[in-house]
Amino acid sequence: MFKVLYNEKIAPGIYKMVIDAPLIAAKAKSGQFIMIRIDEAGERIPLTIADIDGKNITIVYQAVGVTTYKLAEKKNREFVSDVVGPSGHATDIRKIGTVCCVGGGVGIAELYPVAKAYKNAGNNVIVIVGARNKELLIFKKELELLGVEIFIITDDGSIGEKGFVTDVLKRVMNSGKKIDLVYAVGPGVMMEAVSNLTKSRAIKTLVSLNTVLVDGTGMCGSCRVQVGDETKFVCVDGPEFDGHLVNFKELKIRQGLFVEQEKHACKIRGIPVI
Ligand SMILES: Cc1cc2nc3c(=O)[nH]c(=O)nc-3n(C[C@H](O)[C@H](O)[C@H](O)COP(=O)(O)OP(=O)(O)OC[C@H]3O[C@@H](n4cnc5c(N)ncnc54)[C@H](O)[C@@H]3O)c2cc1C
Ligand code: FES
Structure with a gap:
């Protein structure tokens, strides 16, 4: 279980969620995403890691369907069942000009x-x-x-x-x-x-x-x-x-x-x- 520390609307239909996920936060790099499942009956969906602060990760999502609407209903200090990541390749960051x-x-x-x-x-x-x-x-x-x-x-x-x-x-x-x-x-x-x-x-x-x-x-x-x-x-x-x-x-x-x-x-x- 992963604790939702913060989940607020930041624009019409768009939400920012901060999740306590220390193992992911320790490894994640820009460009990577998580797979999140709200409960055991839910589907997994990918969401990009928009920020990392200590042991917390931030995701920003648009409520477009069942899972993202359910995610928007989560209250601070409630839980989501699974957060897997960091997934995908990180952006190849180097000095290029x-x-x-x-x-x-x-x-x-x-x-x-x-x-x-x-x-x-x-x-x-x-x-x-x-x-x-x-x-x-x-x-x-x-x-x-x-x-x-x-x-x-x-x-x-x-x-x-x-x-x-x-x-x-x-x-x-x-x-x-x-x-x-x-x-x-x-x-x-x-x-x-x-x-x-x-x-x-x-x-x-x-x-x-x-x-x-x-x-x-x-x-x-x-x-x-x-x-x-x-x-x-x-x-x-x-x-x-x-x-x-x-x-x-x-x-x-x-x-x-x-x-x-x-x-x-x-x-x-x-x-x-x-
Ligand atoms: C690598 C990656 C990173 C993403 N990062 C973000 C993000 O940071 N913020 C954000 O708002 N959205 C992001 N998305 C899109 C997000 O995953 C979908 O909006 C979400 O899955 C919709 O699920 P739903 O059940 O709410 O809506 P649904 O009604 O199921 O779907 C609405 C639309 O979302 C897309 N979608 C549905 N299921 C999936 C799925 N399992 N995987 C990918 N797309 C799907 C389809 O285009 C679909 O038409 C990302 C997608 C990918 C592949
Ligand atoms: S989501 Fe199944 S192969 Fe990429």
Whole structure:
């Protein structure tokens, strides 16, 4: 059993949870995730480790279906039955020059530890974050505390510029600044658009993928993704891959494989379907 120390809404439909998990906290690195199961009858879902503080880990999640809705109902000092991790490969953090970190939606929380690690390794970090509106823009304060250049962009212009993250990325690319790496995490369409943009200039681009994980150990194959001419498993080979090689078309199809079952699961539990 793992104790929930804190679980609060930080934006409409988005929650931050701090869990007492000393063994995971001692080993976890940026880019890694946990598999969490709320109770014995529950499914396992992957969530990125957004921060580590002593023996506690922080996750930030969007309530989109049965498990994340149930997670949102957890009160401080209640328990979840299983937390397994750290899973996946950590980001390969080293000093490479200028790293442009691009995040969208709840992916901004997933971007935070990576941007922090690149900064701490001595890189010049540029952060570009986007959300639908001001209310949904999370981790602004945390990112500002990193002391890096930040661009904020929203679909409706309620905070920062109006537009998409790719608009700003294009501008930064056109500014004459040499960008050594682009790291993107967020909705599939955003990571695909970022990868298409950087491919034209051959700027190395990493994307953190969010396929459907079932066992999270490389055994079931549900998380497979085509990267170049290889089949990879997001849970054990990823979650980060070369964005220029990812088959995003197939990824989208695989992400939607269980939509009907997910809708049904929400319906019978009276959970609003997103
Ligand atoms: C490596 C990785 C890290 C992730 N990190 C985060 C994070 O930090 N914050 C966050 O909000 N979300 C994250 N996700 C997505 C998150 O796992 C799903 O939103 C969650 O599983 C939804 O479960 P549900 O039962 O609430 O919703 P459901 O109704 O079951 O599903 C809603 C949607 O979530 C996705 N999904 C469902 N089950 C899974 C599953 N077992 N594995 C992956 N995706 C699934 C599908 O696209 C689905 O259409 C991550 C996914 C991966 C693969
Ligand atoms: S989740 Fe089963 S192989 Fe990756």
